[in-house]
Amino acid sequence: MDAVTNGFFSTVLTVQHESEFSSKKRLFCSSMVSRKPSTISRISCKVSGGGMEDNPTRTSSSSGTKMEDYNIAMKRMMRNPYEYHHDLGMNYTHIVQNLIVGSQPQKPEDIDHLKHQENVAYILNLQQDKDIEYWGIDLGSIVNRCKELGIRHMRRPATDFDPESLRRGLPKSVSSLEWAIQEGKGRVYVHCTAGLGRAPAVAIAYMFWFCDMNLNTAYEKLTSKRPCGPNKRAIRGATYDLTKNDPWKEPFESLPEHAFEDIADWERKLIQERVHALRGT
Incomplete structure (x- = not known):
C-alpha cells in the first residue's frame, strides 16, 4: 500500500500490517454499564444509521480503507492498541458529572440524540477542518x-x-470546558475524531487542574471508563507551561520522566487563574 498522505496526517505513514498489532484487541463501545449510587460510569453508544455508506460517493470498501489507515496511524503515533470504527457511528462515555467524552457526531441526528437523551448543552470540538x-x-x-x-x-x-x-492547545481547551461546566445548563460533550486521544486528554487535564486529583488519578479514572491512550506527557508539559514563572527555570524537556504528575496547592491555584484568564480568547 502506498504512503498515506490524507489531510489529517501531519506525517507521511507507510501502511504495513505488523504482527505486533495482530493480537491487540479492538475497541468496541457496545456495552452499557448501568449507573449506581456508588459509580457514575456509563458507556453509551448510538449508531448513526448507515455511517459513511449514507454518502453515495463512498463505497464500503473505501470506508474500510479509511478506517484501516486511520487506525494504523493511531497505533504508530499514539502507541496504543485501540481502534476507531466510523461505520458504527458516534460512541461516548460518561466521565464525571456533566462531562461526556466521545467520538465525532456524524450527522444532525446525532445532535438530537445528545440533546434529548443526554441533556447536552455544550459541544467542544477539538478537530481540525481537515x-x-x-x-x-x-x-x-x-x-x-x-x-x-x-x-x-x-x-x-x-x-x-x-x-x-495538544500541549499548546490544552489550556484554552480546558478553559472552554471549565467555563461550560460552570455555566451548568447541561452536560458538556467533548470530542475529537475517535474520542481516544485529544478529547480524553482535555478531560483528564480538567480533572487534574480543577478537581483536586493528581495526573495519575485523573488518568486512571477516565481510562478505566473509556479505554483509550491520551498522551500523558502532553498534559504534564501543559501543566509545566502554566506554572512556569521563572524565565530561567529548567526546561521541561530536561525534567525527570514523572515531573508534574502532581502539583502543590499554590500551583493548582495559579493554573486555575491562568486558565480562567483564557476565557473568550
Whole structure:
C-alpha cells in the first residue's frame, strides 16, 4: 500500500500490517454499564444509521480503507492498541458529572440524540477542518442543528497524533470546558475524531487542574471508563507551561520522566487563574 498522505496526517505513514498489532484487541463501545449510587460510569453508544455508506460517493470498501489507515496511524503515533470504527457511528462515555467524552457526531441526528437523551448543552470540538473533511462530515449541518436546539458549539482545534499541538492547545481547551461546566445548563460533550486521544486528554487535564486529583488519578479514572491512550506527557508539559514563572527555570524537556504528575496547592491555584484568564480568547 502506498504512503498515506490524507489531510489529517501531519506525517507521511507507510501502511504495513505488523504482527505486533495482530493480537491487540479492538475497541468496541457496545456495552452499557448501568449507573449506581456508588459509580457514575456509563458507556453509551448510538449508531448513526448507515455511517459513511449514507454518502453515495463512498463505497464500503473505501470506508474500510479509511478506517484501516486511520487506525494504523493511531497505533504508530499514539502507541496504543485501540481502534476507531466510523461505520458504527458516534460512541461516548460518561466521565464525571456533566462531562461526556466521545467520538465525532456524524450527522444532525446525532445532535438530537445528545440533546434529548443526554441533556447536552455544550459541544467542544477539538478537530481540525481537515479531520472533518477527511471523514466527509457536513459540519455546517451539525452546527446549524446545535443552534436550533440551543446547544453551544465550540471549537478548539488541535492536530491529531501531535503531542506538542495538544500541549499548546490544552489550556484554552480546558478553559472552554471549565467555563461550560460552570455555566451548568447541561452536560458538556467533548470530542475529537475517535474520542481516544485529544478529547480524553482535555478531560483528564480538567480533572487534574480543577478537581483536586493528581495526573495519575485523573488518568486512571477516565481510562478505566473509556479505554483509550491520551498522551500523558502532553498534559504534564501543559501543566509545566502554566506554572512556569521563572524565565530561567529548567526546561521541561530536561525534567525527570514523572515531573508534574502532581502539583502543590499554590500551583493548582495559579493554573486555575491562568486558565480562567483564557476565557473568550
